[in-house]
Amino acid sequence: MHGEFKVPGGKLVVADLEVVDGKLSDVRVAGDFFLDPDSALDDINIALNGVSSEADTDTIARVVREALPPGAQLLGFSPEAVATTVRRALTHAAGWKDYDWQIIHGEPLAPAVQLALDEVLTTAVGEGRRKPTLRIWEWASPAVILGSFQSLRNEVDREKAAKYGVEVVRRISGGGAMFVEPESAITYSLYVPGELVQGLSFADSYAFLDEWVLEALRALGIEAVYKPLNDITSPHGKIGGAAQKRLGSGAVLHHVTMSYDMDAQKMVKVLRIGREKLSDKGTTSAQKRVDPLRSQTGLSRQEIISYMLKTFVELHGGTASEVTPEEYEEAERLAEQKFSTEKWLRRVP
Template identity: 60%
Template sequence: MRGEYKVPGGKLVAVDVEVTDGSLGRVAVSGDFFLEPDDALSRIDAALTGRPEDASVADLTAAVKAALRPIDTLVGFTPESVAVAVRRAVGRATGWHDHTFEVIHEDVPRAPAVNAALDQVLLEELAAGRRGPTLRFWEWVEPAVIIGSFQSLRNEVDLEAAGELGIDVVRRISGGGAMFMEAGNCITFSLVVPASLVDGLTFEQSYAFLDDWVIGALADVGVRASYSGLNDIASPAGKIAGAAQKRVVGGGVLHHVTMAYDIDAEKMTRVLRVGREKLSDKGTRSAAKRVDPVRSQTGRSRAEVIAAFDAHFRARYGCVDGALRPEEVARAEELVATKFGTPEWTARVP
């Protein structure tokens, strides 16, 4: 059996494994990484041989580390990446190419609260085995502030200013920070995947791993970007996007990204109480200036950028056209009425 893992920003690690009586009978690690001295590779192979077939990433990582000497140098990969590749080889973890993704991009916009509810619905449907991995691009009309699951409403949002400007406030199920979203000025998409795809990865590693294709798609439209911190995507001109996650234990992972296409920074500072800090984080000091890293760096329309992202994802992974099912939409609308559209949920952290 063979497993592969491409380290985000690093090299490919491949592992060929033979399993005998529940143990790793033969292990051969290879890849385009760099390793000195040469004999370290045989020591890694030997350290993994004989380990239980169902050994955890932590156990396999510890075995690799124990085989390494202080003089050994690993470049472009880590002991953890070897362990993930082993888990994939024996079928305990999966890779991108083990799945076929549905890609959904509706022409009809939906209210921000419905979009937030759909994220929960699709995650639940995947965890229940009724839906496969899915990439969904959001479309909406009403301006909104989408706050993280654990943020304080009054500390994050000027509710009086939001009411004056007709801006909805919606709390999502994932953590992270507040997002100021106007139709046509942001690009937002959600990725729902099985937990097996991020098996063995830390939360920090999984963010970069699930957004590796985004860095490639940005390069396609002329933006040189990289991951910054835990969950931000940045370019030399400043922050471009932020990601957030929600996991269902033993089930699925929701990973969504909001990208600044052409933000009205002055309006954002009126609504978000931490607007000035966000502006600084995005590479501009003046509230009168628009935060537009994607528009200004690409010269393309929002629709063209989304099309490029869609094409890059489809070229990279196995995809089919997808659509929301009537029962999924109905469930989302029910959740808006009982959860996402209620004061109790929106102000659950006052």
């Protein structure tokens, strides 16, 4: 069995092992990490032999930690990373390069159609009708996109939204509200088979699926890091946030919105951002939470998107693709019947 795990912001960890009578056997941990003393790697491998194949990541990490000699230095990885890699080997998790990735950078669409496409394309990947896909969104109009479980009345001032021509919609994933305007944000979705995140905790899968974009941002000079659970941030402030939905078909929807040149004053008029949320983020004003990519890179929005796509292809491969006419038709129908309705919007009043 073979498993790999790229530590977010760290190094690659690899585990090869066998299972004999329900126990780990012939465990060989490797990777491009740094470890001192060298002999600690043998200590890790020896300790993992005989561990139950049903052990969870916490148990495996504890075994690794207890096997380390006093003063051992682990750089670019951790006992938890080794545990995650072992679990990915045991669950036959797939790697990025096991798939023929499709890349879509589509035309501007209405917010409800965009959300419907997310559901349609994720379902198609889960049912094997579409290969795993990365899609860059283009917004046709301003919008507030609520998380699946957010209260409409608590989050949005609908009168102000109507005044500024901001459509209010609700997505199928959880998380917080997003405020977007055309050309002001960079939004992308990943539609992935469940096997790609096999062996990862729900929390770990967020950073795992966004590691490629962090690498792109760092190459552009942004000190981007992942702040659990779902924020992409830098020393200058928050850049964006992620959300996920796992469908019954087994596929995972992972989407992210990053601010490029956000109108913060309009955002705080439309969104009801409470004091507790601002305090939780360690700021005193909503404007300070929005740190546009333009101010940190000096690049155009399209230049940043192009570099993101270039980075993804270099790391994982990818072929240019399009939404099919059938997928568009299904999305438009779903937008009309679900995402544009007051019933869906008010599912949490």
